[in-house]
Amino acid sequence: MSRQWKSRLFVGTMVLSLAVSFGTLGWLLVTTLIHGLPGISWRLFTAPPSTVPEEAGARPAILATVYIAVLLLAMCVPVGVATAIYLEEYARKERWYNRVLEVNIQNLAAVPAIVYGILGLAFIVRGIGVGRVLFAGALILTLVVLPTVIIASREAIRAVPDSIRQGGLALGATKWQMIWRQVLPASIPGIATGSILALSRAVGETAPLLLIGALQYVAFDPTLFGAFTALPVQIYTWVKLPDPAFQTLAAAAIIVLLVIVLGMNALAIFVRNRYRQRW
Amino acid sequence: MTAHEITAGDVGVTPVDLRQSKRRLGEGLIRLSLALCALVSVLTTVGIVASLLEPALEFFAEVNPVDFFTGTNWAPLFEPASFGVVPLIAATFVVTFWALLVAIPCGLGTAIFLSEFASPRARDALKPALELLAGIPTVVYGYFALTAVTPLLRDIGIQVEIFNALSGGLVIGVMLIPTVASLSEDAMSAVPQALRDGSYGLGADRLQTSLRVVVPAALSGIIASFVLAVSRAVGETMIVLIAVGQLPALDVDPRATMETLTAFIGATGNGDVPTGTTEYKTIFAVGLTLFVLTLVMNVISIRLVRKFREEYE
Amino acid sequence: MTEMETPSIDSSRIAEISLSSSREEIERREKVFAVENLGVAYSGNVALAGVTMNVYANTVTAFIGPSGCGKSTYIRCFNRMNDLIVGAVVSGTVRYHSSDLYGRDVDPVEVRRRVGMVFQKPNPFPKSIYDNVAFGPRVLGWKKGLDERVERSLRQAALWDEAKDRLSESALDLSGGQQQRLCIARALATEPDVILMDEPASALDPIATARIEDLMHDLKREYTIIVVTHNMQQAARVADMTAFFSVETREDGGRHGVLVEVDATTKIFTQPTDRRTEDYVTGRFG
Secondary structure (H helix, E strand, O other): OOHHHHHHHHHHHHHHHHHHHHHHHHHHHHHHHHHHHHHOOHHHHHOOOOOOHHHOOOHHHHHHHHHHHHHHHHHHHHHHHHHHHHHHHHOOOOOHHHHHHHHHHHHHHHOOHHHHHHHHHHHHHOOOOOOOOHHHHHHHHHHHHHHHHHHHHHHHHHOOOHHHHHHHHHOOOOHHHHHHHHHHHHHHHHHHHHHHHHHHHHHOOOHHHHHOOOOOOOOOOOOOOOOOOOHHHHHHHHHHOOOHHHHHHHHHHHHHHHHHHHHHHHHHHHHHHHOOOOO | OOOOOOOOOOOOOOOOOOEOOHHHHHHHHHHHHHHHHHHHHHHHHHHHHHHHHHHHHHHHHHOOHHHHHHOOOEEOOOOOOEEOOHHHHHHHHHHHHHHHHHHHHHHHHHHHHHHHHOOHHHHHHHHHHHHHHHHOOHHHHHHHHHHHHHHHHHHOOOOOOOOOHHHHHHHHHHHHHHHHHHHHHHHHHHOOHHHHHHHHHOOOOHHHHHHHHHHHHOHHHHHHHHHHHHHHHHHOOHHHHHHOOOOOOOOOOOOOOOOOHHHHHHHHHOOOOOOOOHHHHHHHHHHHHHHHHHHHHHHHHHHHHHHHHHHHO | OOOOOOOOOOHHHHHHHOOOOOHHHHHOOOEEEEEEEEEEEEOOEEEEEEEEEEEEOOOEEEEEOOOOOOHHHHHOOOOOHHHHOOOEEEEEEEEEOOEEOOOOOEOHHHHHHHEEEEOOOOOOOOOEHHHHHHHHHHHHOOOOOHHHHHHHHHHHOOOHHHHOOOOOOEHHHOOHHHHHHHHHHHHHOOOOOEEEEEOOOOOOOHHHHHHHHHHHHHHOOOOEEEEEOOOHHHHHHHOOEEEEEEEEEOOOOOEEEEEEEEEEHHHHHHOOOOHHHHHHHOOOOO
């Protein structure tokens, strides 16, 4: 084949790749909007689900997803950042247990979410822990995205130049004072971006919640230690029902979920661009 | 630091107290707390392995592992029950195959475009769009596969079942494009510009330079992205639950309905299987199979990334 | 002042050095540091060996020598910054006033409060000018009178006039020379009695360098200063005492730094005792 034809073929392949990627994205968003907009109403946000689609809403699911997001923020970010600080500032890299710790976190980041669900299921069934409640769901999702938060936080901390640490210590600061007053403040933008992205992923996860007993029909508002559902689970429930009215509701709920998730993604990107540290 | 004897010497008279101040007392406690947080990740792994291993071993005490891994009839809830896992594994691989068929060419093509050909403005527009693609929850992709892709396939003449492996596989592929693209693009960006310049200097054009110089130089990173994509495809649950089906069937025809490893776990774990029974333990046996499969692939992928980092960073 | 012998370097430079005192006068002052047989090894590799010398109060002591002779390693012994390097071992004795700097009870953090350091490349924190200078006092718990402390430190570092209207602006917006003076002000804020300077002007232009050197002259009235420099003329300009280091090759082929000669600056540059010193200061090598 002549050079020119090879070049054309290759360019064509690249264009096709882009078309498939972004064309499908556009197609997905458009069809979701078309199917779902008719279902958007106050009722979606205020009514509990029902067997009658005209009366059904996703209120318990939406509330539960919000509660889960807050719990995730409170549990996942401190533990993840603390682990990152330990690994970057305190752990001696030659020690075998610290290397094991690092490899372990990398592996956990790639374990499928449903396996975490099995973990939760096993503990619940044995009666260990709090049972099939909202808090357990938040706990499992914390574990799912914890490796991501750790990895993102480590990168942010590592980006702080060593000269800052040396300068702080040379002034008579203790190690923790140096970390708390210099390193952490400088790494907050990176940590925030990573955490928000991790949280947005956790909010969209369904499989682990299915396994630990998120009910598919919950008609009351969720409490921390009560039976629960969540927005992705509600969507799954409605998608499975044959009545086209429920399919519309599912699409409407998807729009709500997408607004939440993509909104968080956009926030993360905004934080990353606005607060990028120049050294 | 070595401790040693103070030698005689007429040093200065100013008395100086260099002993520990109060500030230091909390340091040890802080270090301990941080280490305990780090322990959470270790406990998670221990938990996962323990929660899988114990019921799975009990299962294999009741069901012959050979029958499990080679049997082609998966009917755990029937009477008499049959526990051949091959249909589930086959379904997983069929779906993964079609996913990779989309993800690898499109992901790599997108990556090469972004890394070697795109203007900075194009890159600024496309990279966020790629992140958008990566941010869409899998349940949404599942809905999309069922309600948009399957009808479309039927419209263009492919006779697929309502629940079929093809729609699921293709959509998983699209979902994985950002995975392949971003990891491959990272790998290609890390290739030093000097290599490209050398190629241009010899008279090669951009196409030849990308394919013959950059891609081979970034190869281990690119392969790592493929392996990671396989691992994610194998572990994907919601798309297959919604669009591929819950009917185990040994078939390579992607137009048929079938049940993957993950779909079985997702459907059964959520249902009314009484705990302690053999059927209940199948969840863990299948889960263990899944975990081992993805673990092997993850280890390979991590090794490849490390090898790549050593070369260029 | 003792009479000068026939100089072997430029006499105009001698006029500058005559501002500093004679060795006898210096040695009558209090010894701030007394170093005896100090050695430093990194993971078994000896970097510096057998250093014995004193540092006296209110003087500027310069460490000069070719690269690789361990000057930076040595200066980091005085504020125990070598503790931060994994595998670093310090042997020998360093007395700081009446205490053993490496004694068992000694907290390195307390040492660094009293022995401040300025680095080769200015490293201001990505915070405001005020917060940079206030960092030291704050971590020490000195909350009262912070504004006065900050102003005093900035004045001592000859930066107050340029900074007083921009205290809340980012320190990263300052020029290189200003940033380095900010780092000096930062070090002064913890009321040390010694300031270590590791090639403080090597990243700066000549004008900024001259301002730093003037600062050293002013500061030595209240503080003791040790400065590492690869610039001989700088040592001749600012230092009262100069210590010359060189590299020695061992039988096993390894190399480490040694102290060759330490004396009043005028003597080092006009009448060095050791041949190696004379070769270095006259530019025959290094």
